[in-house]
Amino acid sequence: MMPAVQDTAVHLSDRHFRTIAELIEGQVGIKLPQGKRLMLEGRLHKRVRALNFSDLNEYVDNLFEADHFDTELTHLIDVVTTNKTDFFREPQHFTFMRDIAVPALLKSHGRRNANLKIWSSASSTGMEAYTTAMVLDDMTRNGSRFQYRILGTDISTAVLRLARTAIYTRDVLAPVPENFVKRYFLSSRDKSRGEVRVVPELRRMTHFMRMNLMDGSYPVDRDVDIIFCRNVLIYFERETQRKVVEQLCNHLRPGGYLLVGHSESMIHSAVPGLKQVQPTIFQV
Numbered sequence: 001m002m003p004a005v006q007d008t009a010v011h012l013s014d015r016h017f018r019t020i021a022e023l024i025e026g027q028v029g030i031k032l033p034q035g036k037r038l039m040l041e042g043r044l045h046k047r048v049r050a051l052n053f054s055d056l057n058e059y060v061d062n063l064f065e066a067d068h069f070d071t072e073l074t075h076l077i078d079v080v081t082t083n084k085t086d087f088f089r090e091p092q093h094f095t096f097m098r099d100i101a102v103p104a105l106l107k108s109h110g111r112r113n114a115n116l117k118i119w120s121s122a123s124s125t126g127m128e129a130y131t132t133a134m135v136l137d138d139m140t141r142n143g144s145r146f147q148y149r150i151l152g153t154d155i156s157t158a159v160l161r162l163a164r165t166a167i168y169t170r171d172v173l174a175p176v177p178e179n180f181v182k183r184y185f186l187s188s189r190d191k192s193r194g195e196v197r198v199v200p201e202l203r204r205m206t207h208f209m210r211m212n213l214m215d216g217s218y219p220v221d222r223d224v225d226i227i228f229c230r231n232v233l234i235y236f237e238r239e240t241q242r243k244v245v246e247q248l249c250n251h252l253r254p255g256g257y258l259l260v261g262h263s264e265s266m267i268h269s270a271v272p273g274l275k276q277v278q279p280t281i282f283q284v
């Protein structure tokens with residue numbers, strides 16, 4: 001009988017774990033408590049092997065080498081960030097957008113054929129942005145007169161690549177209404193792949209770019225109508241939450257809306273001028 005193959009990559013030492021945890025919190029605001037240590041080690045193993053390091057600790061020792069730090073930091077961020085997302089996640093937000101927010105915004109624009117700007121600020125693989133595009137396109141098909149553009153931003157380059165390709169496995173379409181599936185997705189010619197792609201008409205209305213919510217300024221227009229920032233603030237300390245929300249609100253036009261996740265409904269309390277419309281919906 002052959003002996004079991006041993007994984008040569010050892011666990012992170014306390015010192016090396018603290019090094020990564022402090023780096024990630026400083027760069028992207030995400031805390032890595034001890035409870036995330038095994039998760040981090042598991043996700044780093046593939047990267048360690050790809051770079052031919054002998055173990056996790058050697059990887060961390062070489063992380064700050066000047067000639068490749070920026071590149072490796074990008075990979076590290078991709079490893080530690082959680083990118084849970086779905087089409088029509090928290091569907092009441094899209095109902096609110098369709099029935100209340102967009103009609104109110106069109107009225108405040110005060111002209112026909114207004115150009116709405118929507119920002120998905122933690123866009124992950126793009127499902128939030130494309131859900132928004134489906135809802136807005138459906139509104140225009142049913143008589144609403146406006147144009148729209150959607151921006152998706154995320155810290156992870158890996159998920160942004162997926163968002164730009166807009167190719168998904170068919171199983172993720174379960175929350176999408178059947179008429180939307182037929183209208184807004186193309187099936188792969190190779191049926192065995194089980195893949196679909198968002199139609200070009202919606203892809204043309206979306207743009208994705210890398211951005212860090214911890215940055216001192218955001219390269220985004222300051223007359224955005226609706227900003228989604230859902231299920232990312234929970235990873236930040238309270239003071240970081242306040243700064244991020246304050247910055248996001250600086251990019252909303254008067255009367256614009258900020259939509260957050262269910263576990264983030266109290267973030268408005270520290271931001272002056274932010275009015276709560278519904279438990280997870282705010283207006284400036």
